[in-house]
Amino acid sequence: MGTGILSAMLVDYGLDKRITLEEGVVKEKGLRWGKNTKTADIVKFKYEDIPSEYKIISRGWINAQNVYNNYSKVELKKGVYYKYSFEMIPTDYTFKCGHKLGLIIYGTDPEETVRGTIATRIKVRLNTIQVDIPVL
Secondary structure (H helix, E strand, O other), X not given: OEOOEEEEEEEEEEEEOOEXXXXXXXXXXXEEOOOXXXXXXXXXXXXXXXXXXXXXXXXXXXXXXXXXXXXXXXXEOOOOXXXXXXXXXXXXXXXXXXXXXXXXXXXXXXOOOOOOOOOOOOOOOHXXXXXXXXXX
């Protein structure tokens, strides 16, 4: 029985100083929660010190055996192509002019999925890939 994980990343390619997860204080005790209440620092996310060439903006995963739904597995047969559809994590993101959008499809994601004990080779027909991105 064939097994495997399909993972995908949506990537923003283009040299840029991007926002990090690190916060910096803009104004100490600049935020008052109400009359006679405590104050809090006003903070904002910091930007990278050195520009990076890309940023992963979304990810998605699916068990390759979940061909028809997320709650039942099918036996995967060698040499047979299967159609998959899965959603990626929604992200509010703004692309800058001149940047490119990339889709990376790969197997096990060591940061998010369980590594299988059986090696599986997955082939993807590039001309069948469709990505739908909602735009505001």
